[in-house]
Amino acid sequence: MSLESSILFVGDPCPEVKAAANALTQDCDYRVIMASHDAEATDVLNDAHVDLVLADVENRDCDVVAFLARLRFTHPDLVRVLLIGDEADARLNEALARTAAYQYLTKPLQAEQTCLVVKRALETRELARRHRHLVRELKIGEDAQFAHIRTDVPSKGDARHFERLVYASEVMAEVCGLAREVARTDLPVLIEGETGTGKELLARALHFHSRRTSSPLMIQNCGGMRDELLHSELFGHKRGSFTGAVSDRLGLFRAADGGTVFLDEISEVSPSFQVSLLRFLQEGEVKPLGSDVTMHANVRIIAASNKPLKQLVKAGQFREDLYFRLKGFELEVPPLRARPDDIPVLTEFFVRKHGGLLSNRVIGVTNDVLNVLRAYHFPGNVRELENEVRRMVALAKDGEYLTRRHLSPALAKLRVSAPSDGLGFKAEGKTLKEMVESLEGQLVHRVLEKNRWNQSKAARELGLSRVGLANKIRRYALAEGKPGLS
Ligand SMILES: Nc1ncnc2c1ncn2[C@@H]1O[C@H](COP(=O)(O)OP(=O)(O)OP(=O)(O)O)[C@@H](O)[C@H]1O
Ligand SMILES: [Mg+2]
Missing domain, CATH: 1.10.8.60 (Helicase, Ruva Protein; domain 3)
Structure with a gap:
């Protein structure tokens, strides 16, 4: 497993540059990738994870300043360092401003100085990362102040709140009721629901309603992360013990000791990481990378997924034992169209x-x-x-x-007819039979949507057999996600 940071050098690989690259590799254990101009550098960035780019402003083949300025938006986490010749102050100032570079180095490049600047730049990035975590918590806190203020916007029914979740529907009342109950326990909770339904808000509400409320809530998105990075985020690592491990990292499990860790997009973790996670859930043991000491962390795990984990288990893509560990209690947040x-x-x-x-x-x-x-x-x-x-x-x-x-x-451009009844259904057709059938179709559709097209559950709720429900779906040509519009 490798945690080395990668440095991309853009420019002419002259002897000083080669010496500096050597020092970065040999003395500091970084991985150095060379690219002679912007197009080659873009290919590297598309293929590999890069932490810092060091670029020669005097490159004859491309406009390096424009390239770095673009990276500010396409790769905002990438640290930018300029390599300059004897630029006039005004040109240098402009380059620094446009690229928002962390630092500049002057030619001829000196190996020792390069290592120091790169190391400091990566430490600063790690601090910025931690800072972002905290700001996110503060921002969520700020939103809370709007939760209890009323406006004169017309609304049917009163808003109810569960921490920062706002709702009025009965289905959400049921979900929040269950969540309040389970918050008091220490059971792991698995929250499922489509994207954007409020799973993270529900996880927060659970934490702040639990007896762990005065301990930290730490959030980790598991999607799109390399295994080794995810391992280091959750379990921590020791400085120097790993190539490129520029500073100690405590790891969220220990940082949240006594509190809760929310693992978002849990379905995305690799099979080998599933094993590490299972071990943690079974033993509560945390062993940072590069450390011999095994420590313990007492955290409650709340996991969320917008793909049904049960199906992934059936398809052999998610470990069944981990699934059962995670779903001490299950909560399902219904899609907005069902409420x-x-x-x-x-x-x-x-x-x-x-x-x-x-x-x-x-x-x-x-x-x-x-x-x-x-x-x-x-x-x-x-x-x-x-x-x-x-x-x-x-x-x-x-x-x-x-x-x-x-x-x-x-x-x-959506055409909607005003709801003809309190439930939002509209009877269509001329004869009573046609109108009743149109209402039946809409009702069956709504119950199916509410149950996320789980036909067994929908059939149970409607008091129909599965075959009876399948007949109605065919008869009314119902399909998933089809809006109930006229
Ligand atoms: N009931 C609610 N009341 C107030 N705001 C909500 C509610 N549900 C969701 N939101 C807002 O909608 C956005 C998405 O919510 P959240 O991040 O919790 O969804 P999610 O289910 O975790 O999404 P994803 O699966 O994409 O991670 C957030 O800005 C959140 O504040
Ligand atoms: Mg989320």
Whole structure:
């Protein structure tokens, strides 16, 4: 397993550069990759994980300053260091400003100085990473202040809260009720639900409702991370014990001792990491990389997945023993389209949140807009609703109502008929038989959506046999995700 940091050098591999690259490899255990110009460097960045780029500003084959300036946006975590000749002050200042470089080194490049600057730059990046963690916690705290303020946005039913979760629907009341119960225990919890449904908010609510509330809650997204990095994030590592391990890392399990660790996108971890995690769940033992000492951490694990883990287990992609360890208790957050009653209260909450943030006072939301939002199928769930409302608020002028013209084009063109009853169904057809059938189709569709197309559960809820339900699906040509629009 390797944790070495990678340095990309862009420029002419002259003897001083080769000497510095040698020192970075031999003395500091970094991996050095050479590229002579920007196109080659871009290929490297697409193929390999790179931590720091050191680029010669005087490269004749490309505009290095423009290249580094682009990297600020395409690879924001990459540390940029300039190598300069005898640039005039004004040119150097401009290059530093455009590239937001961490530092510059002057020619001829000196090996020892290069190692020191690179090492310091990577330490600074590690500090920035920890800082980001804390800022994220603070930002979430800031959002909380909007949770208990009412606006004059029309809404049906009162908003209820579970920590920072806002809801009005019965299904969410049920989920939050279960969560409150399980919060009191120390059981591991597995939260499943589509993307953007609020799994992370629910995990936070669980922690802050548990007796661990005064200890830390640490969050780790397991998606898209190399095994060794994930290992070091969770279990920690010792400085110098690993190639490129520039400073000690405590690891989230120990940093959260007494508290909770939330493992997001748990379905993404590799088979070998699943073994490490299982061992931790069984024994509570933490052994940082490069350390002989085994320590213990008392943390509660909450894991989340937007892919049903059970199916991954069946397909042999997730260990069954780990699955059973993680799901001490299971919570499923339903998709937003299965709980339209949450839409008005969430809209109200987001109008307040973003209206306040953008100092742009919106006096309300028309019923027409609420009807469109209720009818839309929101594949991105609450996150998508929040983005939509944020966009509408940004477009509105002071003192305006949010109307259909503020909606994004995809939603603005939806034709919805006003709900004909309190449940949002509309009877279609001329004869009683046609109307009853149209209502039946809509009702069956809603129950299927609510149960995420689990036909056994839906059939049970509707009091039908599985075959009976399958007949109705065929009869009404029902399909997953199809919005109930006219
Ligand atoms: N019930 C809710 N009340 C208020 N805000 C919510 C609610 N549900 C979700 N949100 C907001 O929607 C966004 C997405 O929520 P969250 O990150 O918890 O979803 P997720 O299920 O973890 O998504 P993913 O699977 O993509 O990680 C966040 O900005 C969150 O604040
Ligand atoms: Mg999440």
